[in-house]
Amino acid sequence: MILIAYMRSICRGMLSSSSRLGKLLRRILGKRGPYPDVSCDYELLQDEDMVGEQARLRTSWQSPEIPQRQRFLVDSQLSAHKRGVATPVFDVLVKALRALSVPAGSSVLEIGCSSGYYSEVLASADLGLVYSGCDYSPAFIEMAEEKYPDIAFDVQDATELRYADRSFDIVISGCCLLHIPEYSVAIAETARVTGQYAIFHRTPVVIGRSTEYFRKKAYGVETVEIHFNEEEFIGLLTQSGLRLVATYTLDESIPEGSACRTYVCRKVLM
Template sequence: MKRQLKALVNRFPRLKAVLRRLLPSRGVSSHYVELGGAEAAQESSRLRDAWQDNHLPTRQRELVDRQLADYRRGAGIDVFDVLVNALRKLNGQRTPLRVLEIGCSSGYYGEVLQIAGVNASYEGCDYSDSFIALARERYPQWTFQVQDATKLDYPDRSFDVAISGCCLLHIPEYESAVAETARVADRYAIFHRTPVLLGQPNKTFRKLAYGVETVEIHFNEPDFLALLTRHGLDPIETLTLDESVVSGVGSASRTYVCRKRTP
């Protein structure tokens, strides 16, 4: 029933947008307000560090732990399955893929890959000290660093796969973050759970995430794909998690798998 209702609402993008603004949500995000012009720039600057709020790691982890428990029991979790399947397709060798997740939060995707049996050597970074402290506590076997996605300290081509883990949408300087993801990737880059718009320009929203005020950017899809290309990344697969399009206008959440062009 839940999937049927979701599919029904997705057929009507305007209704979906109204419901998202007006109805309280028990999920991750709620209370979206679209911002324009100077206000978008001001709020993006004011809330750039919102995900460093000390309350967020515990609140997010409550949801993540439930999802991981279901995943261990064999349940399908779409955001996990998409990334797992993408990495499996990329690794045609017996040696583990060297994987960096940028914007790793508490490092739970490392556990996802472990549960799924993906042959990967996982490492994570995030700009939040609190998230990285929790990641190190939960997963002492992996390496985690506090890093800014727009100016990473890793050498060029350090990882087989660099994953931008659903963080671009919160970064006003997202083009710099794309450039850095491309720089540290040796073979592939994955932009996971990217909100894109069709037939519409970029939009910036203020919202609540786990009860904390943040901003969220939705990207015009052709412009976003052009951005990837400018930084030496060729999309080889697009995986859609959610889509709502009518007459060429709408929105989607997609994961883009890119091959890095050789110099």
């Protein structure tokens, strides 16, 4: 047992490097190759570190290390989902979109789309929506374009989108606000480019406490994760001209006063 654990730790070190040996080993071991955890090593940031750490880690998701690591996990989630296994993060978004009853052919933009895998989720749900995606990571968009050559993808930052006002029927903020220090600007941009609905998918919130900032590792790369005070978050939606019409809870811990929810908003005419 000790020998196996030792060998594993050596392999993990070699695989996480970008060496030729690492690449060769990855090819040999294929999908069994070990990758760092999705999320680990959470540390609550103190007030004095918040601004500096957010600035330092603002571009962390642009690391070229992340897409392959994330995709390894996503591919297994997608295949389970297609076999009919319940996958709450996918199922909730499908449920939220289905409830909108928009006509077939309606356009959807996912902001923070990573490698564009939600296009497969939407296609397998047969919602008849026309999906496109953007992300601030060139490496993610390169992977998305390779995987889905018929879908439109752009490298764009959520806080300064180059799309015209009301370019899409539905805009999904795809679990990216929590990594964006200027999240109020990103909310306003989401509201600006949608014509009808904005969905803030998988948003971590805290209840009865101020917004919290954590440093953590995502796929082995340091980043910041924000857990929004829910009241403040809903206030920002309202200020951006969005009316909350539905909330789906993915995860909730009442004693800890924390939850992860998908918020569906209707654009209010302004």
